[in-house]
Amino acid sequence: MMLIPGHFWPSTATVAERKAVESFLNERNIRIETLNQPNLDVNLAALTPECRNYSCGVVASALELAADWGATGVVVNPGKTNPVFPASLEKLTECFQSSLDILVPRAAELQVQLIVKNHPLSWLYKGTDLLSFFNRYGWTSIGLGYDIANAAFGRDPAVDVIPQLKKHLSAIYVADTPLEDFRHDPLGGGAVSFEPIAQVLESIDYRGPSIFEIVSADPDRAILESASFLNKFWRPR
Template sequence: MHPVNAAFAVNTYSYTLRGSARAAVQALAGRGFREFELMMYPGHLWPDEVDAAQRRDWRAWAEGEGLTIRTLNMPNVDLNIAAATAEMRAMTLGLLRRFVVLAGDIGAQGVVLGPGKANPLLPMPHEQMVAHFHAALDELVPLAARHGTAIFVENMPFAFLPRAAELLEAVEASAHPDLGIVYDVANGHFVHEDPAAGLRRCAGRLQVVHLSDTTQASFRHDAVGLGTVDFTAIPGVLQSIGFKRRPVLEIIDPDPDRAIDQSARRLEAAGWT
């Protein structure tokens, strides 16, 4: 166990094909992690596979162990709340409603939401996509509040709002002043945005910070040190904006235990405490 692990939350992405989220969290907690982002994936964690009794047990177990379920996340490439077709938007919202209810039931503090994707060859008008985005928020944000959780929107390279400025503009134009933002450092770096500047821009709504490494030529969520992200400037930025929550290690690697521990140690060496 590495004591530095307690300074970070960890996302279960790399464990989605290996078994249940509960088993992954138990193993990660044994290595010092106390806070988690759980990926929604059939066979790992999926609403239809967790009945009411299991949800109560999940929450009681996590609270009894002193663990925090920070967020639920999902493979957003499969979903699109800003799709051109009403049927795809309806299907996506149907799944998201179930994710939100599950988050509330197991005590997760929020659900990570992708803004939606544009057709790369002939995108619909930007304002129309923003309208679909806002319509989804109008349904999901009140639902989350009723279930004791929240919605956090993330910057994603494949989404139609990939950079902090445009994401924040669309969020602030919505009718939801408490809507939070997830800033993913690797995602920002990949679209040639300075992550330090992106974090400062989102400071007023920042709820979650995702950490992984990537180059700007190939989109990755690698262990820290395998890409070109400069992690040294970010701790000072987070301190200056008053962000005190554990950053989330969202590392995707075939040997996740090694990659996640390695990332935590390298971040410690780069000034993260």
């Protein structure tokens, strides 16, 4: 579920609206796997402490909502830097770690995962770099979400990377994209080759969720057609 105004935003929702979603989920026996927060106004690696504090507050409210609704995790990315005048990796690491030091204890308290996702506009986006970072920092309340379209556009070889993430892989995000433009299109029209990725996921016995993240003016049709395309060689269990 997307956390953004127009879908759902915690601070603008009333208690009754939050309860209504909770009741709907319980009545229909529906489980939300993840709450996904687009990282347009949030930067967990911001150089300014004020921006990091704001960002941590926004993510913490999402963690609390996830706990209320029984969601597995809240998706975040490590943040971004100024591409014209980028901060050093050491400084970005320090800033991101300071945000994690606030959020990880809260996630543990709420029994919700922080699912850190690869994103090519982030300062830390390749799967093996995320793995190395958290091998140093620690994995308490942390999982990794691997986005196939993000990986393709970021030139991160998913077939080689996914097996290395096996132990910490919490979700696979599925969409297609060309390499010259960054998009999340219906499957089958872009540069992503899904069959070898499906084979790799089968080889590591992946049993987590496979989540369509497709941008379309006709989303119902796009998702159904993408599911049909994917099921030719990949049947999530």
